[in-house]
Amino acid sequence: MxxxxxxxxxxxxxxxxxxxxYFGEMLYIIGPSGSGKTTLLSILSGILRPSGGTVIxxxxxxxxxxxxxxxEFRLHTLGFVFQDYHLFPRLTTVENxxxxxxxxxRPWAQAMETAFQFLKIVGLESRADLPPVKLSGGEQQRVAIxxxxVAEPDILIFDEPTASLDGETGRRIVEFIRTKILSPARCIVIVTHDPRIAEFADRTIAMEDGRITGIVERAARAE
Amino acid sequence: MPSLFTLAFKLLVNDRAKFAALIVGLTFSVFLMVQMLSMFSGILLRASSTVLNTGASIWVMDPAVTTVANSIPMPDYVLDAVRSINGVKFAVPFYSGGALVKLADGTYQSVNVIGLDDASLFGRLPLVAGHIEDIYSDNAFIVVRDAEYNKLERPTVGTVFEINDHRSVVVGLAKAPISGLFGIPTLYTIFTRAIVYIPNPRFTLSYVLVEPKSVDRIPQIQAEVAHLGYRALTAKQFVRHITHFYVYQTGLGTNILIMTAISFLVGLSISGQTFYTFILENLERFGALKAIGAKARDLVHVILFQAFLTSLTGYGLGVGLCALLIALAKVRLPDYSSIITYTNLIFAFVMVLIIAGISSYVGIRKVIQLEPFDIFRG
Structure with a gap:
């Protein structure tokens, strides 16, 4: 709590x-504003100390x-994609x-080399030397991803990944996350209130007034 | 360079407008501080030029003397009394006074006349023209070829002019390591001639220059001179005494201190404000870094690196600019009295480190207090 x-x-x-x-699943946390989903996400990711309870x-x-x-835990275990991306405008895409x-x-040259490889994964290798402000919203999202x-974390945390994107771009991004980023050794937690991307979740946790009001499994939703 | 510092460097220099503002502000501040201090150092050095050029170990004087230029004549017996002190290797008279030289065009020029001991010529300067023994010929004077030399219409050996209505002949030109403070030429002659050419009160002995048998005899010599009712100062003490006078009794020190403090505040305000804006603009990203896993000390290192990099760059440029301007000024104004000393450089360096410290402190506080949770809250 x-x-x-x-x-x-x-x-x-x-x-x-x-x-x-669980590893290998894409978990959504949904709910209206003020429902406590961002607070929950912050507690899960070791950013906000809970008043009671535990996170294992x-x-x-x-x-x-x-x-x-x-x-250290966040650096080595978690990867974050923030709602507003928070990319450094004075650095190039690859440096970000x-x-x-x-x-x-990691040594600078080695870090750049690895970062470039991950830019290839998100299809932005041609934008490596551009500053983020020269990229579209969708491209900035992919840079944030x-x-x-890049450090190959076990858990990925996405805060409203489609909030700043149009519907089609948002869908493509989440599809990309589902098909390219999710793996059996990785857990992805997404906070969202965008119903358009609901189909990609393995489980969806609904929150309201700081409580879990429901959990929907992918199979159940398919039915 | 560790990659974290490379990142800090890029974050700083890629924001060209702010980086330029920081560098300009710090350069200007350092330039002003070093310039003020250099001017002051130059003035103090020149105020002690006679002491430094003469090279005597101990100067005996009236206790009321504040600077070498305002000597208070002592009776002749002081010389004998000093010579009789156990531990004194030798002691010679020294005269310093002002006179008027009538130039060939009929105009007058104030000069400082130094009278050296007739027998030893102790305290003489190396000659660049003429022969030292000619100083014993009639009406002989040696002109110091320093920054003020041109004011005597560039005399050469054999030039004749009047000093206080007495005929004078230039028999040599001397080289002085340090020019005087007051912008007037200096002439050397023997003691007995100096006191004839220049009207004097009852006593004529400006100073007694003393060489001790050994350094450890100096305190005893000073005590015995004090017992006579006079003061004996080593050359270093005399320079400090003169410095003390200019710093604390002329208002010069206070003014320089105020100007230096203003320069410091200019640098601090420009650097502090710009750096603070820089941190504020990047605050959310610093929060994102914290959320990603940067420790508070990583961010402190980033900010300190940026603050000290800009400060040291500004320091280097400021000192360089100051040195360049002093060099240029000395080409046009030979008696321009500014000198960059190691003390000045260290002082300015400490000041710029304080500026960097204060500027970064504000940013560091902001970043340390920053909660990464705020990044999620938006």
């Missing part, structure tokens, strides 16, 4: 939430780690992709 504030100003952001996520990732209770250990490797102290996967 997580609450903000104390006493009469206390607001419960999430309450009694319990869920599992690969048999490790992450909220027992100190700040530096948590940063290489950031997680640089934070892992390349950055998230």
């Amino acid at each position: 997580k609450w903000f504030g104390e006493g009469p100003t206390r607001t419960d952001a999430i309450r009694g939430v319990s869920l599992d996520a 990732v690969q048999d490790r209770e992450i909220w027992r780690l100190d700040d530096d250990q948590l940063a 992709v290489a950031i997680p490797l640089i934070l892992r102290r 390349a950055r998230a996967i």
Whole structure:
């Protein structure tokens, strides 16, 4: 659980939430604004300390780690794609992709080489030397994806990946994630309220008022 | 260079407008600080030029003397008394006074006249023209060929002019390592002639120059001179004494200090503000880095690297610009009194490090307080 504030100003952001996520699955967390999905995502990814409860990732209770250990955990286990991408406008596309490797102290040339390979995966190798501002929204999203996967993390966290994209581009991006990025050794968690991409989820967790209100399996949805 | 610093470097220099603003601000600030301090150092060095050029180990003087130029004449017995102090190897008289030279075109030029001990000529400068023994010939003077030399219409050996209505003959030209402060030429002659050419009160002895038998005798010599009612200072102490006077008793030091402080604040405000804006603009991305897994100390290293890189670049450019301008000024104005000392450079370096420290502190605080959760909240 997580609450903000104390006493009469206390607001419960999430309450009694319990869920599992598995490798090889694409897990959606959906819900209206203020339902607590971003708070849940932050707690799952070791960014926001819960007021109570625990998060276990690969048999490790992450909220027992100190700040530096948590940063190490995020760097080595998680990959993030933020809603607004948060790409550095003064760096080239390939340099942006290489950031997680640089934070892992990889030599610059080696980091650039690896980043370029991942730009190829997302089909943007021809844009490697351009700054992100010269790219379209969809292309920027793919750069953010390349950055998230460049260090080959086990878990990928997507925050509203289609929020800034038109319907068709959003669909193509999520399809790309489903077909090219998801693997049996990787878990993808996506926070979204975009119904157009619902078909790509293995499981969808619906939230409202800080609680889980439903879990829909892919097979059940297909029926 | 570690890849994290390469990243920091690219983030900094690729934002050309801000990088240029930072560099210009810091360069300007360092230039002003070094220029002020260099001017002050030049003034102080020239204020002590007679002490440094003469090369005496100990100077005996009236206790009220504040600078070498405003000597207070002492009675002749002081010379004998000093010579009789145990530990004194030798002691000679030294005269310093002002006179008027009448030039060939009828105009007058103020000069400083130095009278050296007749027997030893202790404190004389190396000659670039003429022979030193000619100083004993009638009316002989040696002109110091320094920055003020041209004011005497470039005299040569054999040039005749009047000093205080006395006929004078230039018998040599000397080279002085350091020019005087007050922009007037310097002439050398023997002590006995100097006190004849220049009107004096009852006493004529400006200073007694002393050479001790050994350095460890200096405190005892100083004590015995003090017992006589006079003051004995080593050359270093005398220079410090003169410096102290100019710094604390003329207002010069205060003005230079104010100007230096203003230069520091100019640099701090430009650098601090620009750097803060730079951090603010990238704050969300720093938050994203934190979320990705950058530790707070990684980001602190990035910011410190950027702050110190800009500061050191600004420092180098500022010092270089100052050196260039001083060199150019000295081509046009030979008596331009600015000198860049190691102390000045170290002072400016410390100031620029403080600027870098304060500028980066603001950014570091902001980044450390930043919660990566805010990135998800948008």
